[in-house]
Amino acid sequence: MEIEFVKTNPTQNMTVLVESPVERALHRTAASRLMDYGSVYAEQVGYIERPSDRRAWARLQMAGGEFCGNAAMSLAAYLVWQRKLPEGEDVSVPLEASGADGLVGCLVRAEENHFTVSLSMPLPEDIGPMMLPAGGSRREFAVVRLPGITHVMVPRGSFGGDMTAGAERAAKEWADEIDAEAFGIILLDEKSCSIDPLVCVKPSGTLVWERGCGSGSAAVGAYMAHRASRSMTSSVSQPGGVITVRAEYAGGRVTSLSITGAVKIAARGTAYI
Numbered sequence: 001m002e003i004e005f006v007k008t009n010p011t012q013n014m015t016v017l018v019e020s021p022v023e024r025a026l027h028r029t030a031a032s033r034l035m036d037y038g039s040v041y042a043e044q045v046g047y048i049e050r051p052s053d054r055r056a057w058a059r060l061q062m063a064g065g066e067f068c069g070n071a072a073m074s075l076a077a078y079l080v081w082q083r084k085l086p087e088g089e090d091v092s093v094p095l096e097a098s099g100a101d102g103l104v105g106c107l108v109r110a111e112e113n114h115f116t117v118s119l120s121m122p123l124p125e126d127i128g129p130m131m132l133p134a135g136g137s138r139r140e141f142a143v144v145r146l147p148g149i150t151h152v153m154v155p156r157g158s159f160g161g162d163m164t165a166g167a168e169r170a171a172k173e174w175a176d177e178i179d180a181e182a183f184g185i186i187l188l189d190e191k192s193c194s195i196d197p198l199v200c201v202k203p204s205g206t207l208v209w210e211r212g213c214g215s216g217s218a219a220v221g222a223y224m225a226h227r228a229s230r231s232m233t234s235s236v237s238q239p240g241g242v243i244t245v246r247a248e249y250a251g252g253r254v255t256s257l258s259i260t261g262a263v264k265i266a267a268r269g270t271a272y273i
Contacts, residue, residue: 011212012240067099067148069214099148211240221245
């Protein structure tokens with residue numbers, strides 16, 4: 001199969017967007033092959049589809065049907081890149097996206113060698129505690145349920161010295177307990193506002209340490225605003241860079257949530273899988 005693709009770099013969360021029409025029944029298989037080290041190599045794959053809402057510029061369909069903030073930002077940047085927006089100008093890009101109800105709004109600004117993208121995130125469905133197994137017992141963790149993906153806030157050090165192995169073990173244990181097709185384990189250092197995000201997408205069977213996680217960053221911002229009971233802007237550091245989160249809080253809940261980050265167009269071509 002020949003696949004036309006564009007590879008993007010949103011906070012080093014390397015993302016492949018497929019331009020060729022691919023039946024959804026083949027999305028998981030094609031994504032797995034494209035992500036492979038011997039192929040295009042990336043952390044995630046999304047498919048560009050024709051939207052049903054004529055106001056949307058395009059539809060983003062993730063392989064696991066989840067919502068992905070970085071992939072949505074990447075698609076918005078790519079669509080603007082195609083239109084050759086002059087440096088210093090910005091444009092609003094409405095998108096349809098899997099895992100999100102209604103249109104997702106993006107504001108894209110053309111910079112010298114990248115795009116700065118602000119993305120309106122779906123609001124949390126719930127923010128609260130959940131008991132999960134850890135270290136031979138059950139412990140309480142804060143959970144942020146976003147449409148399409150659930151993130152668990154795990155204080156760094158919760159899994160002992162080897163946080164990588166501990167988080168990966170937890171992901172396998174928690175997969176049956178977390179009622180979501182995609183979930184993240186967000187290793188969080190609140191003092192420095194830094195994270196290491198591990199994302200599991202059940203339908204595609206992937207477990208990836210992401211260098212940058214848009215929805216995970218949004219979940220951190222929402223969690224911190226919810227806990228403080230006030231609106232907050234947070235700069236969330238992660239291995240690939242910084243994603244800025246703005247969470248508006250009123251009436252006992254998060255009322256608006258957005259993320260801002262940089263996206264670069266890394267490559268465009270044909271993959272043979």
